[in-house]
Amino acid sequence: MGKNNGHIRFVVGLGSCGIAAGAKDLYEELAAKMKSHPAATLTHTSCNGMCFKEPILEVFYPDGNHLMLGNIHKKDVDKVLEPLLTQKPVDEKFVIENSLQPDKVESFRLKQHKIVLENCGVIDPDDIAPYLEKGGYTALKKVLTSMTFEQVIEEMKASGLRGRGGAGFPTGMKWQFARNTQSEKKYMICNADEGDPGAFMDRAVLESDPHRVIEGLIIGGYAIGAHYGYIYVRAEYPLAIKRLKIAITQATERNLLGDNILKSDFSFHLKIKEGAGAFVCGEETALIASIEGERGNPRLRPPFPAVSGLWKHPTNINNVETLASVPWIINNGSAAYASYGTAKSKGTKVFSVAGKIAKGGLVEVDMGIPLRDIIYTIGGGTSSGKPFKAVQLGGPSGGCIPERLLDTPVDYESIAATGAIMGSGGMVVMDADTCIVDVAKFFLTFTQKESCGKCTFCRVGTTRLLEILERIAAGKGVMEDLDKLADLSVKVKDLSLCGLGKTAPNPIITTIKYFRDEYEEHIKDKKCRAAVCKDLIDFAVVEKECTGCHACFKNCPVKAISGTAKAVHHIDQKICIKCGMCYEVCKFNAIFKG
């Protein structure tokens, strides 16, 4: 990025993930230590997607060379600063990429194709200048100076872009509906209420490239005829909110927002509305209710928001990733975008790959690549090295896809055919240590708690589903429970009022479909093969391995372990709460779990 002006430029990734891994400390340490060095500058960017390498430091030299270091912490600064400043080799363990070693390629970066994420981890998100340098707001200018709203909508239709929030509704059509409704006032809303456990695509985009989302939103406003916009962003994303606020101020100062944008007739005013932590507010009508200051309960459709939405005015809502795709499509043309992906799912899709994966992070790939490529080529397989079991797609609304379906291409229809959903892009990887009943229980615990409570099937149905799962996990299930689960799941799916309830049973339906044997094991054999369900497992000392090191004794929170130093220890099953602490701390594999 940019020119170096003869300086060595250090860039630290300061996204939420980087900061959590210690990037802020790294940054401050570098700042303190580099103060006296006139030939070096220090700046920051946000997230480049390599969560598994955080904190990440990039160094750009005046000669054009560059170095990317990962897993580098404050304590490492003394070791690496001098060699970096003098362009000498540094400890190889930190080096992810080095322009002097073109053969050294991080496999995580292979098979990715960045459109939405093109600036993420590249530009300084707190400054509008780098975004402008990268061609930012040229799409807006193009739209305002040379395109009618019909042309913009046609361009979106031709691009084949579908809603990246998960439903996959064609964006151009959605805009067309909102445009078609006549009204003095309309609203354009960005849905940044990313709530799926394990999903962080939108957060990364907002933190790393906020202007891209704003630009997409303004273009959408122009297309549908809205002069007012909201970004509904969850309050749990403080850094995203901070950077969005800065971006809005900067865009307003440059007349990219406000009255008569870029001296055109078009005006657009943008506000941020912080969500209050309800998952259901990601649902369009609940989101609208929340902005209105009402309880975030979904509303009946019809009327659809495109006809009567926020304060009864026509309203269009798009997800962050959808809007972030818009400027690229306008700049590069719909044909270029449509050339990526499959017949029905065009362009690229961002996934956040998490769970038991070796290389977790943010991934953008062309639609249609097989899941296997994401899990293995990009993600490097499971983190434990144990066999891969399944991947949960689409968060609590999605489903589990087993090993044997890993060649499924990622496109809306193929994923749906497995019983999962594309969803917003959360991928949670599970290995042999994951209990499938526990997974279903985890997601149902989430949806049951997050149900707004309005309709019977979602409120009571998810609760009763969860209770049955809890019973099975506790070894108290009976075979009829599987029939009850199946019957109730289908009814909750068919009869709930909004998307939350309509998708909440998906984890149960898919896990029963692909892992029925594990459920039956829990019920019939009272066995949890992953040794997760506490009521079905015991911890015991393997006498011939025990060295009497006393570690388990010292760490047991309930004093269930007895034994003197250097003698074999013993676990009292009556006291044991199966927290697994002994298993964790034993260095001699002397604790048996199962």
Add this chain to the structure above:
Amino acid sequence: MVSLLIDGKKVEAAPSQTILQAAQKAGIHIPTLCHAPRLSPSGACRMCVVEVEGARALVASCAAPVSQGMKVSTGSETVLRARRLNLELIWSNHPNDCLTCDKTGECKLQSLMYDYNVKTSRFVAQNPPTKPDDSNPAIYRDMNKCILCGKCVRICDEVQNQHTLAFSNRGMQTTIATAFEKPLKDAGCVFCGHCVSVCPVGALMDKPSMNKGRPWETKKVSTVCCYCGVGCSLVLHVKKGEVIRVTSDTYSPPNYGSLCVKGRYGFEFYKSPDRLKTPMIRDSIDQPFRETSWEEAIGLVARKLLDIKQHHGTEAFGCLSSSRGTNEENYLAQKFTRAVMGTNNMDNCARVCHAPSVTGLRAALGSGAATNSLADIEGAEVLIVSGSNTTEAHPVAALKIKKAVRQNGAKLIVIDPREIELVQFATVWLRLKPGTNVALINGLLHVILNEGLENKGFIEQRTENIDMLRQVVAQYPPEKTEEITGVPREDIIKAARIYADTQKGMIVYGLGMTEHKAGSHGVMSLANLALITGNVGRPNTGINPLRGQNNVQGSCDMGALPDVYTCYQKVDDPAANKKFSEAWGCPLPTKPGLKEPQMYREALAGRFKAMYIIGYDPAATQANINNVRSAMRRLDFLVVQELFMTETAKLAHVVLPTGCFFEKDGTFTNAERRVRRLNQAIPLPNGARHDWEIICQIATAMGYPMSYGHPGEIMDEIARLTPEFAGINFERLAGDGLVWPVWDKQHPGTPILHKDTFTRGKGRLNDLLYTPSEELPDNEYPLYLTTGRRLYHYNNGSMSLRNPEIHTISSEEFAEVHPGAVLWR
């Protein structure tokens, strides 16, 4: 219209209708739990699901619009299975205590479980029960039984506009709560009981009715509320001679199921131990009363009144009847006064409330009554509410005003010195100094005429005296009006323009207009506003007094006034006098009689010897009670008919115990001229007699035989003598009653007056100058004090204070003074 097939039956429906509405119209039943006719659809309960051919899943019929060619199945096996599972889910979370639940028999969940043959649930709840909330007056809440249909929340929001209840928490913890879980009283609740009325299960119950009787044990008696002039229709639930509960019919005007706290929970006064049950007499008011027989009491009254008539002449007697009494009782009271006592000294408590309405509206339009129906309020585009704290005084009429504003987008202009609740709903609030009504309205007229906003065609064709009016209002330009009234001139201009800019402008007013020395002038001024803008004679227009007591309209219609017989036929009109003389078989006085204040004056002067007061407590309710009490003490003979020992009764020589409205047959006429039947629900207390019987017995004892078998026969006599009532009889009044004038037995009634011509021919524009009130603040008495109404109490409190639930909410009166005024003192 679109046509669709529901269960194979071809149904026509408007495209805006839902499948549920179309099915209901076609007589096809679809079960619901969260649906209510007056409320917006919610789609929460999912009971109403139906199968629509081609749809991905079952469809909630309460929300899904119909479409052309749609094929709907309301009872397919898929639908039935879904409903059964739904009931299983609800049941899994509902206490199984139907044996002792008060709702048994009218619980919607219970009957659906039965209809769908769901005997038990496969699912077992694991959530612990919570304690029912018995801490509030009037309303019992047991959230364990709540099925979260949300109807209570919606009716509190959409109908009552009180927003007291809301959903709280999420998921299975979702419950209905007040803000911060405060007690209802502190959370804005007005105890209208709407929430209870729509609760499909036993989660919300009318507290005073609990454990008093099951639905199948009670007789349902339809009647009219005895509190304010809205005249709500009531359904009394009666078990073993006791009223145990009051509800209302959702489909009956004028309230359509709405009631206020008094109507719904103010029904227990009748069984107060204070009820009078035996006639009491004494020779002098210094003596204690002594109980006596009816024969002796009636004989005494007859003897005394004949004696006074003989020795002091007919003008030494006056009768005051009650706006709480029925039409029939009021008719008999004035007949007694005129035919038996030979005087027109007849008045009723309307004298101090809405007599100026009668005078003012008659002078302007020819008829002293509301021009339009209460239902018209909802469709008005502009509403002027003047001198009416409607939410307190006429709570159910206020709901219509709120609906007009909130749901139908009407603009509201409030004219009131106080920041009443309706000010929150107002586009303009004209905060005038008390007593400057006429000046303010002249100011509004000035703006309209000055800016040429008047309806010239209407003025030309249908009114008279515009030139004089122009001359007078020319003296009230906005700046001068501001000076007199204290209302900023820009607000005066804004309000005038808003009202002149609509052809659906409706004026609603209350005692704030009439309870002034120039009260009738205020009313005429309002009429001027309606006349010059042409806002009269059509739906959603007109000028409409909100009557204070339940039968103010009726008591005046019945001629309980000093100058008129029924429906304002003048006593000094020879034709009318002749008609009534012949009908009643005796010559009648032609000189108009004394008004109530004049009676006190005459009594204080010693010229007035006897009064007969029926169901009216002026010794407690008049502004200057010292004056009234002194006047009464000077009487030789005072007869009072009452339910309780009121302040007036305490000054009487004879007190005769009578029946309350639960115990009566008869009719009331509400503020919109709707004559409606009261139906006796419970027997009179042992020892009490009906007012109409007492009057008849006294008259007969005095040598003027009066005898009716039933109040219906009195109404037949009224109908014979009153053209406006010619078409009214008790049979025709069954149901929702009739709105007078009802010219013949086929006539449907007249909800809108003055359609093509005014009762008096042309509308009269009265040119009126503002005259300041007589007693203005001075150094000695520096504050304005003005009276107001309280939602929880009514009139002298003789009834409302004797309701335990209401007493718990509000047990005392107080004066409100601005802190600044106190500090300044």
